[in-house]
Amino acid sequence: MKKTYSRYLFRLLLLFSLTLSITSYAQVKAPEKTAVSINVVNRPLAEVLTIIEKQSGYKFNYDQTEVNINQTVSIKQKSTLKQTLDGLAGQLGLAFNINGNYISIRKGPKASPVQTRSISGLVTDAKTGGPMPGVNVFIKGTRQGAVTDANGKFVYKLNGNSVDNLILTFNFVGMKTQEIKVGNENYFNVKLEDDALGMDEVVVTGSYTSDKRREEVVGSIEQITAERLQTDRPIESFDKMLEGLAAGVQVETTTELNTPVRINIRGIGSLPTIGSSRTTSSQPLYVIDGIPAYEQQKGNEGTVFNNESYLNPLSNINPDDINTISILKDATASALYGANAANGVIIITTKRGTIGKTTANFSYDTGISSFINEYKWLSGSHYYSLLREAYMNAGTSATQASQLAGSKTINTDWFELTQRDAVYQNAGIDISGGANKTSFRFSSGYRKQEATSIGNDLQKIYARLRVDHQQDRLKLGFNLNPTFTKSSNLSNYGGVTLVPNISPYAENGTYQDIQGVPNPLAILEQNENRNQGIQLQASANASYQITKEILISGTFGADNYQNKQTQYFSANNATGRNVNGRLEIYDRNYLGYIGFLQAGYDKTYKKHTVNFLIGSQVENKDTDLLRGAGTGFTFDRLRTLGAASLQTSASSTSSSATISYYSQLGYDFDKKYFANFNGRLDKSSIFGGDKQIAFNGSAGLAWLISNEDFLKGNRVLSSLKLRATYGSTGNSRIGNYSARGLYSFGTSSGDLYNGNVASYPESSSAPNPDLGWEKNHKLNFGLDFTLFKKVRLTAEYFNNTIIDLISSVNVPLETGYSTISANTGKMRNSGFELSVNSEIIETKNLNWNLAFNLGTVKNTILSFNNGYSALYSTAADAAALRVGNSANAIYGYQWAGVDPQTGTERFYDANGQIKTASEINALPITSTSVLANRLPSFQGGMVNSFRLKNFTFSFNILYSYGASKLVNYIDEGDGRNLQSRNQSVNLVDRWQKAGDITDIPKLLIVRSIVPNSSRYLIDISYIKLSNISAGYQIPNRIARKLHLNSASVFANATNLFYWYKDSGIKGRNGVAEKRFTYPETSALTAGIKVGL
Amino acid sequence: MKKYSIIILGLIIISLSSCEKLLDKEPTDKLSLEDIFKDVAGAKTVLAGSYKALLDDSHYQKNMMVYPDILAGNIKFSKAANLRLEDVYNLNQNSIESTMNTSYTMMYSELNNANNIIKYTPLANGAEADKNKIVAEAKCIRALIHFDLVRIFARPFNYTATGSHLGIVVLTQPQLFSDPAPKRATVAETYQAIVKDLNEAIAILGDDNTGVLSAGYKQNYFTKLSAKALLAKVYLNQNDWDKAYALSDEIIKNGAYSLLSNANYVASWTGRIPSVESIFELAIESTFSGTGLGGYFDSTNASSYRMFAATTDLMSLYSATDVRRTASMFNTVAISAVNYSFTKKYALGGTSQTPIKILRLSELYLIRAEAAAEKTTPDFTQANADLNVIRKRGDANASTLNLAVKADLIDAILLERRKELAFEGNLLFDLLRKKKDVLRVDVAATIKNLPTNDPKLIMPLPATTVNANINMVQNPGY
Missing domain, CATH: 3.55.50.30 (Phage tail protein beta-alpha-beta fold)
Structure with a gap:
């Protein structure tokens, strides 16, 4: 307050003194x-x-x-x-x-010569008031001029006779361009305003290249801002947030907390894993402020590490720190990443500080999530009568069946006992500012999220420090991001399938095993499964402008990830009873580092602009694992390895490295014709000999038609651009030693022979010196246009041919192996994408922005294993790699319904003949045919955002069409093994007597099922209202009275409505209930944000 | 401008060329092929692994020792469910899920390993003598595997006059993915390869008659003499009587091995110390606790594994005073009120498992007997004499045979082979090479008898290998 007064006083004095001086x-x-x-x-x-x-x-x-x-x-x-x-x-x-x-x-410099005039000024953001570095200040019609420094200031010397008549243009991507006549001014205070539609959006094109204006981008890059990402949503990681926000980016989301999700950019670019086959990762490359981050890949370590759970390292980025996410989809955009860019690249940049007054923001939000679409299980009494009927159907007498069926009255709702409404809390603080040449931003967050499954909690503490410094030609940046995670993953959903007519407690009140299966309540109370970890990402970069044209820069970063998982299986319940308690501790330590050094050359000569860069990169990744395990605990609560009577330990290390050289040449003529060429050479330790090297490159052309004279100033078509790109990217993410023949010690055939150490070839690790990079050749055509300066559309067609697909293929047994990882397939992903971004209403008090996207993708396997044999999974997985079909097709048999006379299931074989279940199961797996596809034929989303004065409101809609899911046949077992597990409530509609027309066959405990029949197939096409959010910005004058700079309140509601294509019958399990094994939740949260 | 570019480029290249060694990544949990053959110590572990692998369930620890006996009539099941080699017993094996598919897979895996040793050991660091011995032993193992494969998956040598019918895929090099798809050689070529391997090994293996690996007994490794014994058996199967005679004669006369006495015979099958007549056997580790071959014959094992009982066909062959008769060489137990007899050759499973005997001196006597009767200048006296040695060793009261008709003599030798070598994986192969039909009485299988040329007596090649290999020709009838 005091400060404000003193400022007024100062201004008054100034005015007064001015008046005085004029008079004198x-x-x-x-x-x-x-x-x-x-x-x-x-x-x-x-x-x-x-x-x-x-x-x-x-x-x-x-x-x-x-x-x-x-x-x-x-x-x-x-x-x-x-x-x-x-x-x-x-x-x-x-x-x-x-x-x-x-x-x-x-x-200084001292007084200028007569012909020249030195001008200077300050450019600030009209909205925030902060200085704007990097703004181009040009003399109109030329590219001569200055660029504002880190403090938003510029100095430039104007030459010539009619300096007064020159016009300065102030350009900054994402801002409206301003033009100012020089006149007799020497100092310019310019405020730039946001360009609402973002036509001139600045696009982050990668960590090697500088940001570009949208119109100059040749490749296919979709950028999502923090605002669009809606980081206020109660979602723990940004990968899950991406769902429905970008065309062609499909998120195969999960309903569990802190588990990895799969992101498919333009379909899946690698073959799916079939059985124990080994394939490359189909996940995009994530790059966070220049440092790559990978999903946790397993497979290099021994089987004793199988019990270690997967975690999602990507959830260690606090969504609140994200500034933009760029998704590089085609070859021109991603070829500079060469290795591992085959499935696209996701570039994340974090927020940085701005020079000026130090600002601090604090936010807190909390909420609760509860189930939607939960699977309906049989109640105790229903279960009893159906089980009794199932026994009787098999010929058991009524009396005996009643006895076998157990209690008639007990009704244990296992779901209710093991699940809950979960609480979500998220608090964050960020402080940013800077002076002179240095800016900083520090942020920290705390997130506590409960899963709806009791015993599963997640806590995270995030911190991030970013410092940027500029001294003349030298620029330095530093980033440090530790994230601490503590989680418990004790419970799994399996418990809810236990039979409902047994009480969880024995008569004396203790937990009892349920038919020999561990009691889930006992597990929750007596067992442990917790993770504790830290991920530390740090990077430093420096650049030096040697001459006006040449810039050299270097970046070095490290990513360290440590996690310790402690699992205890208590001797008091069935999980650890037979070994008197079991303790397993896994310690995972990952260290990846990357460094790159590059030189860039930028030159504008008349209408020609050339930028060229060349660089090299080294990347190394090491994983160390340690496992300690013990059994035989004398006292259950003493849970240290030392207390175990039998202790075992194991360790594992694996590492890989890549060395790369890359270069890019960009050229444009008159801002109309753009060309871009990339080349990158990678050498990876994963492959052997001459197969280590992969060269990837791309070429892209763009024509900004709207800059041609005949379109310039066109009011309807305010912008029009055509793009065409082609190139290749690689994939080597298959596991560190996949090309190597490995000898293992201590397998069933290893160990010792007469006391001599014996080794034997690992059956899954055949040597294949010819194994090389998988390559994705990407062709992309894009069309960007803007109508009435209001609606921006991007339409793209892509055709990606992936060659040398790596898969384990069946090989002649004479090789000594049944499968070998080899480059053996070819497939195509093609599709169309559309993004629309429209500022429908844009007035001072009311705004309505609509963003819509659509992506289609079609996959076809063009060749596999030289056309010699297809690869089939087990029937329950229903997958296959067969030429001509999609790699994601579901293979099986058509269901022919229930025979009304006998109540048995019938199926069609490949020739359309009706067969029984056992007849179908006897058919070779090769006689299955395609029933459906796991991936949607098209999907996307829509975001509507409104602003009315201080109120904001937005809702997101997601949709997906054409994907199917093969649900677990066990839940629909129709009485099969009913005595040992609960089943779907749908069973009440079962066939009971001749003439019954129903979909549910006669209940039988022992019966053949066809797990890959269309009976278990559901179409999961849907439209979903995935999020609604509302916010209110408290007016500044009120905020000030509260001693705050700004204040707002906001609320979110997720997963509000679903419309499924086939919604099913009320009271029964339909698509909504069957789609996810673990039911989805809907969350309601609210929070506040204040600026201090 | 130019100057800068050169400096920058130079810097980049210098900074990276020092990083190239980063790309040499070796796994530590397991060793890579390149790493393990870096020195002799590594190569020795692979050789030990090769011997150990022969003990796989689908090779000598079960299939190879049971298959020829269950198919030809020495073995019947003592129970009805959870059976091993049931398809072979019932003669309804098919190419998709034949029990012997796993044997095929395992044996080629062993072969690949042996080929790795032979190819990479010469490049290892270490004493030449050690390296040569390692390679020689691996060649013996390779010969043994080829020999086993050709007997299971191809017609016997004499099926055609020159052995020009289809044999098996012979591999003398590790087969890589990019190599041309392997083809089946003829039986003659297969035997040629086996003989070549053994002869090369014999030339290198020392007269000290020990293996390159330490510990255990000489009988646990291929040595000069055990290689010769195997070669004698190979020649016998190849109908190369003169060579079979010469080699068996040499081994018998060598004196390194001697026949057990009647009194010591039964006890020689207990314990883990090789008997005086054992030439080659697979050692069982002191810590062994798996099911093992013994588990399937273990009369005390009431759980699921005990299943291979002797047929009355076999037991009726022994005289009442033969040490190999039911009362002394078999454990008889009543299972569901039916008496079943289990051989004492592998009387106990689990921790009491005994080594698997592959070559014994008594077989060499029978080889010399048969070769003497068949060779270019037949020597019936020697044949009768050898036959009598084995007959009388088993049964002191046995009559002294002096058969003058060749067919009678051969039949007598075959009969003695069946009696002496029962449960050691020979019967079917003896019948086939002598063009005898399979005649079974005491078996529950629907098909009991099959003529010697029936396709069912030769196992199918696994469907997976036929499907994955364009050059592969399936055996007739599958």
């Missing part, structure tokens, strides 16, 4: 004739200026941020004002300009 104007003499006498030693400049003002009657005018008036001066002079000022100028490096009775002071 007539009294001053020419500077050459004004006598000044001064004699000071080590006094502040301000004092000297005051002395001069007093003696001469002139007034000084200066910018305090430019001229340090506190610097000390020693001057002894008795002469004219002119000479005094010249003396000061020489001593302090200042320039004094006399204009009327005002003397303006600026930093």
Whole structure:
């Protein structure tokens, strides 16, 4: 408060003094004739200026941020004002300009020659008031001019005779361009405003290249801002948030907390894993502020590590810190990433500080999530009667069946006992600011999220520090991001399938096993499964502008991930009873580092702009694992390895490295014709010999038609651009030693022979020196256009041919192996994408923005294993790699319904003949045919955002069409093994007597089922209202009264409505219930955000 | 400008060329092929693994020792469910899920390993003598595997006059993915390869008659003499009587091995110390606790594994005073009120498992007997004498045979082979090479008898290998 008053006071004084000086104007003499006498030693400049003002009657005018008036001066002079000022100028490096009775002071150089005029200024963001670095200040019609520095300031010398008539343009992507006539001004204070539609959006094109304006981008890059990402949503990781936000980006989301999700950019670019086959990862490459992050891949370690659970390292990025996410989809956009860019690249940049006043923001939100679409199980009494019927159907007498069926009255709702409404809390603080040449941003967050499954909790503490510094030609950046995670993953959903007519408690009140299966309640109370870890990402980068054209830069970063998982299986329940308690501790330590060094050359000559860069990169990844296990605990609560009577340990290490060289050449002519060429050479340790090297490259062309004269200024078609790109990217993410023949020790055939250490070839690790990179050849055509400056559309067609697909293929047994990882397939992903972004209403008080996207993809396997044999999974997985079909097809048999006479299931074989279940199961797996596809034929989303004065409101809609899911046949077992597990409530509609027309066959405990029949197939096409959010920005004057800079409140509701294509019958399990094994939740959260 | 570019480029290249060694990544949990054959110590572990692998359930620890006996009539099941080699017993094996598919898979895996040793050991660091011995032993193992494969998956040598019918895929090099798809050689070529391997090994293996690996007994490794014994058996199967005679004669006369006495015979099958007549056997580790071959014959094992009982066909062959008769060489137990007899050759499973005997001196006597009767200049006296040695060793009261008709003599030798070598994986192969039909009485299988040329007596090649290999020709009838 005090500050504000003093500022007013200062302004008043200034006004007053101005008035005074104007009135005294007539009294001053020419500077050459004004006598000044001064004699000071080590006094502040301000004092000297005051002395001069007093003696001469002139007034000084200066910018305090430019001229340090506190610097000390020693001057002894008795002469004219002119000479005094010249003396000061020489001593302090200042320039004094006399204009009327005002003397303006600026930093030297000394007075300019007559023809040139030095102008300077400050560019700020109209919205935030912060300075804007990197703004192009050009003389209109040329590309000559200056760029604002880190403080938003610029200085430029204008030459020529008619300097006054020149027009300056202030350009910054994402902002409306401003034009200002120079006139007789020397200092310009320019405020740039947001370009609402973001036509001139700045696009982050990668960590090697500088940001570009949207119109100059040749490749296919989709950028999602923090605003669009809606980081307020109660979702723990950004990968899950991406669902439905970008065309062609499909998120195969999960309903469990902190588990990895799969992101498919333009379909799946690698073959799916079939059985124990080994394939490359189909996940995109994530790059966070230049440092790659990978999903956790297993497979290099021994089987003793199988019990270790997968975690999602990507959830260690606090969504609140994300500034933009760029999704690089085609070859031109991603080829610079060569290795591992085959499935697209996702570039995440985090927020940075801005120079100026230090600001602090605090936010807190909390909420609760509860189930939607939960699977309906049989109640205890229903279960009893159906089980009894199932026994009787098999010929058991009624009395015996009643006895076997157990309790008639007990009804244990296992779901209710093991699940809950979960609480979500998220708090964050960020502080940013900077002065002079340095800006910083520090943020920290705390997130506590409960899973709806009791015993599963997640806590995270995030911290991130980013510092940027610029000194003349040298630029430095530093990033540090530790994230601490603590989680418990005790419960799994399996418990809810236990039979409902057994009580969880024995008569004496203790937990009892349920038919020999561990009691889930006992597990929750007695067992442990917790993770504790830290991920530390740090990076530093430096760049130096050697000449105006040449910039060299280097980045070094490391990603360290440590996690310790402790699992205890108590001797008090069936999980650990047979071994008297079992403790397993897994310690995982991953260290990846990357460094790259590059040089760039940028030059604009008349209408030609060339940028060229060349660089090299080294990347190394090491994983160390340690496992300690113990059994035989004398006292259950003493849970240390030392207390175990039998202790075992194991360790594992694996590492890989890649060395790369890359280069890019960009060229444009007159901002109309753009060309871009990339090349990258990768050498990976994963492959052997000459197969280590992969060269990937791309070429892209773009034509900004709207910059041609015939379209310039067109009001309907305000922008139009055509793009075409082609190139290749690689994939080597198959596991570190996949090409190597490995010898293992201590397998069933290893160990010892007469005490001699024996080794034997690992059956899954055949040597294949010919194994090489998988390559994705991407063709992309894009069309960007803007209508009425309001609606921006991007339409793209892609055709990706993936060659040398790596898969384990069946090989002649004479090789000594049944499968070998080899480059053996070829497939195609093609599709169409559409993104629409429209500012439908744009007024001062009301805004309505609509963003819509659609992506289609079709996959076809073009060749596999030289056409020799297809690869089939087990019937329950229903997958196969068969030429001509999609790699994601579901293979099986058509269901022919229930025979009304006998109540048995019938199926069609490949020739359309009706067969029984056992007849179908006897058929070779090769006689299955395609029933459906696991991936949607098209999917996307829509975001509508509104702003009415201080209120904001938005809702997201997601949709997906054409995907099917093969649900677990066990839940629909129709009485099969009913005595040992609960089943779907749908069973009440079962066939009971001849003539019953129903979909549910006669209940039988022992019966053949066809797991890959269309009976278990559901179409999961849907439209979903995935999120609604509302916010209110408290008016500034009220906020100020609350001693705050800004304040807002917001609320979110997720997963509100689902419309499924086939919604099913009320009261029964339909698509909604069967789609996810673990039911989805709907969350309601609310929070506040304040700026201090 | 130019100057800068050169400096920058130079910097980049220098900074990276020092990183190239980063790309040499070796696994630590397991060793890579390149790493393990870096030195002799590594190669020795692979050789030990090769011997150990022969003990796989689908090779000598079960299938190879049971298959020829269950198919030809020495073995019947003592129970009805959870059976091993049931399809072979019932003669309804098919190419998709034949029990012997796993044997095929395992044996080629063993072969690949042996080929790795033979190819990579010469490049290892270490003493030449050690390297040569390792390679020689691996060649013996390779010969043994080829020999087993050709007997199971191809017609016997004499099926055609020159052995020009289809044999098996012979591999003398590790087969890589990019290599041309392997083809079946003829039986003659197969035997040629086996003989070549053994002869090369014999030339290198030392007269000290020990293996390159330490510990255990000489009988646990291929040595000069055990290689010769195997070669004698190979020649016998190849109908190369003169060579079979010469080699068996050499081994018998060598004196390194001697026949057990009647009194010591039964006890020689207990314990883990090789008997005086054992030439080659697979050692069982002191810590062994798996099911093992013994588990399937273990009369005390009431759980699921005990299943291979002797047929009355076999037991009726022994005289009442033969040490190999039911009362002394078999454990008889009543299972569901029916008496079943289990051989004492592998009387106990689990921790009491005994080594698997592959070549014994008594077989060499029978080889010399048969070769003497068949060789270019037949020597019936020697044949009768050898036959009598084995007959009388088993049964002191046995009559002294002096058969003058060749067919009678051969039949007598075959009969003695069946009696002496029962449960050691020979019967079917003896019948086939002598063009005898399979005649079974005491078996529950629907098909009991099959003529010697019936396709069912030769196992199918696994469907997976036929499907994955364009050059592969399936055996007739599958």
